[in-house]
Amino acid sequence: MLYWLFIFIGFLILFVVSQWLLHWLEIRQIKINRWIWGWASFLVVLLPYFIWPKMNHTVLLILFVFCGVFAINFMTEQHKWIQKNSHI
Numbered sequence: 001m002l003y004w005l006f007i008f009i010g011f012l013i014l015f016v017v018s019q020w021l022l023h024w025l026e027i028r029q030i031k032i033n034r035w036i037w038g039w040a041s042f043l044v045v046l047l048p049y050f051i052w053p054k055m056n057h058t059v060l061l062i063l064f065v066f067c068g069v070f071a072i073n074f075m076t077e078q079h080k081w082i083q084k085n086s087h088i
Contacts, residue, residue, distance in 0.1 A: 014065065014068045014069060014072065015072060017069055018068075018069045018072040018073050018076070019076070021069065021073065022073055022076060022077075032073075032077075034074055034077035034078050034081060035074075037070050037071075037073040037074035037077055038070075038071075038074040040070045041067050041068075041070035041071040041073075041074055042067070044063055044066045044067050044070060045063050045064065045066075045067045048063060
């Protein structure tokens with residue numbers, strides 16, 4: 001049970017960090033296409049792993065955190081795009 005509590009708290013922290021990043025970029029009027037967020041979420045883990053198959057676990061954990069932030073940013077930007085362009 002405690003394990004799932006840590007996972008939930010970690011996800012909340014990841015979500016808050018990604019929302020903060022999107023807000024920070026919006027304030028500075030930096031617009032990143034949602035598909036760049038989507039591709040970056042996978043490539044940030046895959047490319048270093050293909051180049052260095054035996055990576056340090058700490059580095060791998062940091063890359064997974066970036067992957068999570070980029071994936072959440074992609075989903076948030078996709079949701080904004082659907083709300084903006086929805087004709088329903």
